[in-house]
Amino acid sequence: MTAVFTLSLLIATALKVWLSIRQTRHVALHRNEVPQAFSRNVSLSAHQKAADYTIAKTRIGLLELTLGDIVLVAWTLLGGLSALNSALLQWLGGGMIQQIAMLASFVLVSALLDLPLTLYQTFVVEERFGFNKMTLRLWLIDLVKSSLIGTLIGLPIAALILWMMGAVGAQWWLWAWCVWVGFNLLLLLIYPSFIAPLFNKFTVLDDESLKTRVTALMQRCGFAAKGLFVMDGSKRSAHANAYFTGFGTSKRVVFYDTLLTRLSAAEVEAVLAHELGHFRHRHIGKRMLMMFGLSLLCFSLVGWLATKAWFYQGLGVKPNLNAPNDGLALLLLMLSLPVFGFLLTPILATLSRRHEFEADAYAVEQTSGPDLCTALLKLYEDNASTLTPDPIYAKVYYSHPPASERLARITLQIR
Numbered sequence: 001m002t003a004v005f006t007l008s009l010l011i012a013t014a015l016k017v018w019l020s021i022r023q024t025r026h027v028a029l030h031r032n033e034v035p036q037a038f039s040r041n042v043s044l045s046a047h048q049k050a051a052d053y054t055i056a057k058t059r060i061g062l063l064e065l066t067l068g069d070i071v072l073v074a075w076t077l078l079g080g081l082s083a084l085n086s087a088l089l090q091w092l093g094g095g096m097i098q099q100i101a102m103l104a105s106f107v108l109v110s111a112l113l114d115l116p117l118t119l120y121q122t123f124v125v126e127e128r129f130g131f132n133k134m135t136l137r138l139w140l141i142d143l144v145k146s147s148l149i150g151t152l153i154g155l156p157i158a159a160l161i162l163w164m165m166g167a168v169g170a171q172w173w174l175w176a177w178c179v180w181v182g183f184n185l186l187l188l189l190i191y192p193s194f195i196a197p198l199f200n201k202f203t204v205l206d207d208e209s210l211k212t213r214v215t216a217l218m219q220r221c222g223f224a225a226k227g228l229f230v231m232d233g234s235k236r237s238a239h240a241n242a243y244f245t246g247f248g249t250s251k252r253v254v255f256y257d258t259l260l261t262r263l264s265a266a267e268v269e270a271v272l273a274h275e276l277g278h279f280r281h282r283h284i285g286k287r288m289l290m291m292f293g294l295s296l297l298c299f300s301l302v303g304w305l306a307t308k309a310w311f312y313q314g315l316g317v318k319p320n321l322n323a324p325n326d327g328l329a330l331l332l333l334m335l336s337l338p339v340f341g342f343l344l345t346p347i348l349a350t351l352s353r354r355h356e357f358e359a360d361a362y363a364v365e366q367t368s369g370p371d372l373c374t375a376l377l378k379l380y381e382d383n384a385s386t387l388t389p390d391p392i393y394a395k396v397y398y399s400h401p402p403a404s405e406r407l408a409r410i411t412l413q414i415r
């Protein structure tokens with residue numbers, strides 16, 4: 001197990017580094033010229049800003065990768081998790097409390113280790129490119145709120161799953177998965193009304209002409225939503241967006257205020273039609289089904305691995321002889337799975353890009369292709385997304401197709 005894990009980690013890291021280097025090179029190489037297809041709509045300075053931002057983010061990604069690998073090896077092969085486990089065993093004895101304490105300390109330590117880089121990302125990188133609108137105070141308040149919510153929601157569910165692992169028998173993973181699915185659906189249901197308002201203000205959209213337009217579009221598409229809202233996204237960042245939340249009859253449309261200030265009414269309509277396209281093609285449901293399928297796979301994997309001594313030993317942990325190992329098994333899977341799961345990244349990204357194309361096509365049918373094009377260009381520019389990513393990097397990582405591919409498809413469809 002140790003050899004397989006080490007080898008996979010090395011291969012995944014090498015691939016990621018190679019991709020990042022390709023991306024940085026490709027973007028830097030095309031920095032000084034706006035691609036011909038965009039030369040009329042995108043200024044050289046905007047193009048260069050996007051290049052610099054992309055390179056800065058890719059570099060941070062490399063730093064994050066290196067630190068992440070070090071932390072991962074420290075937890076596993078270097079014995080960090082094992083040490084934490086024995087220290088807590090000595091202090092609390094073996095049992096539920098000890099296991100919860102272990103999960104909680106793991107999350108806490110990981111979060112603390114992440115903090116410096118997150119701070120750097122927000123207050124140095126995003127700041128330098130004019131995207132950050134957060135004060136340190138707001139950032140701290142956010143941190144406290146999300147930690148509290150995470151604890152309130154995470155602790156009971158962790159306790160429930162640990163309890164099932166000990167009490168339900170060999171098929172515990174199937175039950176635990178059902179709980180997990182139910183819990184995720186519940187979260188989706190309560191997120192728009194109870195969690196999102198803790199972080200942002202949502203006001204009813206009061207621009208009458210836009211409201212009429214949007215309502216007509218939704219009627220045309222056979223889509224019923226409970227309301228149209230504007231979110232104060234500008235409080236944190238200059239990035240713009242629009243989305244739907246909730247499901248069933250509690251669906252709502254949310255526009256970032258940053259989107260409404262940047263786009264014309266026709267462009268907002270086109271962007272919304274794109275989002276409606278995701279609904280029409282049932283992308284959200286399909287994605288959820290896939291995630292639930294993958295999580296079933298993960299749960300069955302822990303169900304199997306939790307009873308194998310080589311799994312613990314291979315990842316640097318001495319399993320307990322007189323106490324449950326369930327918490328350890330969960331943590332080890334959580335730590336090791338992303339190493340092997342990296343292979344899934346391009347598959348999921350490809351699927352996501354296909355969905356984006358389908359949603360674009362729907363938007364063109366329902367609204368106007370040229371409006372969608374100009375809206376997308378503005379959004380790419382506002383988010384400083386590079387117009388010239390490395391093709392292989394984009395294939396592996398991009399959840400949205402590069403601007404050139406999207407606009408080419410739309411143009412083809414209009415013709």
Ligand SMILES: [Zn+2]
Binds near residue numbers: 355
């Ligand atoms: Zn989309």
